[in-house]
Amino acid sequence: xxxxxxxxxxxxxxxxxxxxxxxxxxxxxxxxxxxxxxxxxxxxxxxxxxxxxxxxxxxxxxxxxxxxxxxxxxxxxxxxxxxx
Amino acid sequence: xxxxxxxxxxxxxxxxxxxxxxxxxxxxxxxxxxxxxxxxxxxxxxxxxxxxxxxxxxxxxxxxxxxxxxxxxxxxxxxxxxxxxxxxxxxxxxxxxxxxxxxxxxxxxxxxxxxxxxxxxxxxxxxxxxxxxxxxxxxxxxxxxxxxxxxxxxxxxxxxxxxxxxxxxxxxxxxxxxxxxxxxxxxxxxxxxxxxxxxxxxxxxxxxxxxxxxxxxxxxxxxxxxxxxxxxxxxxxxxxxxxxxxxxxxxxxxxxxxxxxxxxxxxxxxxxxxxxxxxxxxxxxxxxxxxxxxxxxxxxxxxxxxxxxxxxxxxxxxxxxxxxxxxxxxxxxxxxxxxxxxxxxxxxxxxxxxxxxxxxxxxxxxxxxxxxxxxxxxxxxxxxxxxxxxxxxxxxxxxxxxxxxxxxx
Numbered sequence: 197x198x199x200x201x202x203x204x205x206x207x208x209x210x211x212x213x214x215x216x217x218x219x220x221x222x223x224x225x226x227x228x229x230x231x232x233x234x235x236x237x238x239x240x241x242x243x244x245x246x247x248x249x250x251x252x253x254x255x256x257x258x259x260x261x262x263x264x265x266x267x268x269x270x271x272x273x274x275x276x277x278x279x280x
Numbered sequence: 281x282x283x284x285x286x287x288x289x290x291x292x293x294x295x296x297x298x299x300x301x302x303x304x305x306x307x308x309x310x311x312x313x314x315x316x317x318x319x320x321x322x323x324x325x326x327x328x329x330x331x332x333x334x335x336x337x338x339x340x341x342x343x344x345x346x347x348x349x350x351x352x353x354x355x356x357x358x359x360x361x362x363x364x365x366x367x368x369x370x371x372x373x374x375x376x377x378x379x380x381x382x383x384x385x386x387x388x389x390x391x392x393x394x395x396x397x398x399x400x401x402x403x404x405x406x407x408x409x410x411x412x413x414x415x416x417x418x419x420x421x422x423x424x425x426x427x428x429x430x431x432x433x434x435x436x437x438x439x440x441x442x443x444x445x446x447x448x449x450x451x452x453x454x455x456x457x458x459x460x461x462x463x464x465x466x467x468x469x470x471x472x473x474x475x476x477x478x479x480x481x482x483x484x485x486x487x488x489x490x491x492x493x494x495x496x497x498x499x500x501x502x503x504x505x506x507x508x509x510x511x512x513x514x515x516x517x518x519x520x521x522x523x524x525x526x527x528x529x530x531x532x533x534x535x536x537x538x539x540x541x542x543x544x545x546x547x548x549x550x551x552x553x554x555x556x557x558x559x560x561x562x563x564x565x566x567x568x569x570x571x572x573x574x575x576x577x578x579x580x581x582x583x584x585x586x587x588x589x590x591x592x593x594x595x596x597x598x599x600x601x602x603x604x605x606x607x608x609x610x611x612x613x614x615x616x617x618x619x620x621x622x623x624x625x626x627x628x629x630x631x632x633x634x635x636x637x638x639x640x641x642x643x644x645x646x647x648x649x650x651x652x653x654x655x656x657x658x659x660x661x662x663x664x665x666x667x668x669x670x671x672x673x674x675x676x677x678x679x680x681x682x683x684x685x686x687x688x689x
């Protein structure tokens with residue numbers, strides 16, 4: 197899966213779940229400060245990504261440190277690489 | 281300690297006729313039934329009632345996602361009805377954000393559809409891995425009240441009575457008492473219900489659901505009628521804004537009526553079979569609470585859900601207090617039984633009737649059953665001034681509730 201494909205899947209999943217505007221979904225966008233998500237949304241974000249990428253993510257420690265969309269893309273990319 | 285007078289300054293409705301008080305009232309004035317065949321019921325093995333009153337498709341996206349995410353269908357109904365009621369009452373955000381403003385909205389059980397979604401996954405996979413964060417907020421007992429209060433920034437009392445079919449009127453009664461005692465200034469009161477096969481099944485299991493009109497849905501339910509065969513479930517939410525009369529007058533609000541009496545009692549004789557003496561006692565207590573005599577009551581809005589036992593017990597009780605002098609009608613024939621939603625929705629129609637000096641009949645009542653023939657049934661719309669009315673709602677579980685309303689003058 198290419199980086200662009202990952203970005204598209206993440207953006208589409210989040211846009212649908214959280215009704216985000218595509219133009220707001222920039223890599224530097226902060227999930228909480230810019231996109232308006234909160235701790236409950238963070239729970240659902242993990243579920244949505246688990247469904248989109250068909251893998252367990254909830255117990256990943258690195259997921260706690262994600263702040264921006266860019267962080268999220270990088271995290272998923274790293275996990276995909278680990279999977280090989 | 282002197283009690284405050286309690287005015288009604290706003291109303292909001294989501295009903296099987298659509299969104300809005302006028303969609304409800306004007307459809308009923310036209311004698312339209314909102315009961316239709318409901319395919320989801322046909323698929324349920326053993327379920328014999330296939331008709332219902334469903335709320336038409338609505339636009340929930342007018343509620344911001346942040347608030348909508350924790351709302352099931354019943355909370356969305358509550359929110360839309362509350363928005364209409366607040367707008368009608370002219371209540372500003374500043375008035376809402378006050379500990380003197382409260383919300384009392386109940387339901388029968390927290391969102392059954394959400395519970396179904398949870399258990400579908402849980403029972404199949406024995407897993408909670410796909411369960412989203414909003415689960416609890418949709419199934420908790422105070423889901424409607426809390427969601428509405430949070431979305432509207434209302435910071436006073438938030439309560440959620442749960443008394444099945446009597447919930448809505450009980451909520452209005454609790455709001456009335458809180459305002460009369462000076463503990464709240466404004467309270468949004470009501471009840472909400474979302475249609476689900478579970479609800480219909482509850483009545484079908486105890487042989488209290490209509491099963492003989494599946495191919496002629498608009499002819500059922502038939503409260504008081506000789507051919508009635510049980511209730512028809514529906515859904516919706518009614519919200520009534522109660523406000524201390526002095527507050528309403530201070531701000532020049534429109535006043536649609538007053539609540540002047542309330543009683544809530546338990547029929548200890550049986551958990552499901554209504555007892556005329558218990559109903560009579562409840563209505564008498566409500567009249568006592570209002571400080572009026574039976575001969576001052578000009579209309580009875582009956583609970584009458586078209587069950588064989590319930591309608592006849594209520595008629596006997598009405599006759600014992602009012603004889604056959606007072607006009608009686610039930611609105612279940614129009615849009616079915618919206619359980620927790622029914623009390624406030626029916627009260628709203630009653631208030632509009634009082635405003636227009638019109639008495640709406642019981643739809644589908646063509647010939648009263650011999651066991652219901654002893655009261656003054658309204659069979660056709662009547663021009664009639666109603667200054668004081670009593671409104672009944674009773675519930676499985678034995679709860680009887682009566683409310684007394686008066687035109688404001």
